[in-house]
Amino acid sequence: MTSSAAPGDAPGQRPGTGLRADAERNRDRILAAARHLFATEGLGVSLSAVARAAGVGKATLARRFPTRDDLVNAVFADRMDAYAAAVTTALDDPDPWHGFTGYVHAICAMQAADRGFADVLTMTFPAARALEARRAEAYNGAVELIARAKATGHLREDFTDRDLPLLLMANAGVVNATGDAAPDAWRRLVAHLIRSYAAPGAPIPPLPDAPPPAALHRAMVRLTRRTN
CATH class of the missing domain: 1.10.357.10 (Tetracycline Repressor, domain 2)
Incomplete structure (x- = not known):
């Protein structure tokens, strides 16, 4: 039997991080996208826009940063x-x-x-x-x-x-x-x-x-x- 995973959430443990390598890359992409959008457009930018700019789904963003305060x-x-x-x-x-x-x-x-x-x-x-x-x-x-x-x-x-x-x-x-x-x-x-x-x-x-x-x-x- 095979299991399904959301895009960007495939298995692959990075030693010593507690995050799978792909999940850590997603986190880095989200932070980079949020940093750019917040800097150029202010904090009013939507989390959906952050997710799109990072190339991840909204669910992936929510797993990494459950609230806007966490992301900020x-x-x-x-x-x-x-x-x-x-x-x-x-x-x-x-x-x-x-x-x-x-x-x-x-x-x-x-x-x-x-x-x-x-x-x-x-x-x-x-x-x-x-x-x-x-x-x-x-x-x-x-x-x-x-x-x-x-x-x-x-x-x-x-x-x-x-x-x-x-x-x-x-x-x-x-x-x-x-x-x-x-x-x-x-x-x-x-x-x-x-x-x-x-x-x-x-x-x-x-x-x-x-x-x-x-x-x-x-x-x-x-x-x-x-x-x-």
Whole structure:
């Protein structure tokens, strides 16, 4: 008697992995497809689209990643590590204000480099425990960084840790709206925001040039097409 198997699920044990070789290849294809689609289209992409791009069935994807949170956790684990490391780097800066401004720029650059990660930093995924643990670690470090920057007299006293999510939401909005039409627009937004956080007399970064009118027009046309 013969047994049937779904495509991509044929027997073949890879020593020491606990996954059959073909199943592990499927997992790698799913992660690569999800990473690409999340980065270019954001987290709103359907799991069916991920499965198609990976060349596997929806059932195969569900076996590897039972929930969207499981997939998000696997795709963005390394980026969340970098996110947590950014605040550690900032805390190591002997100038807390410089560390703070560098941190803000670093995390916004991470968003600009990956639309999916731009969304991840403005959302929560309760089932993705490892990802949320790294987020909590980064948050605790940011609270300490804010206190140190205030102690220098350069960060406004009315700035709070709750302003960081607002910053990330604003930057994610610009990143998602402008895309490749005006890919550096976020830099000017972040520079304006840092200036608004600075107390009188604080050193502030230079203000990048505004996007050219034609680039902003392309971004607005692009956004209009996405909403229609």
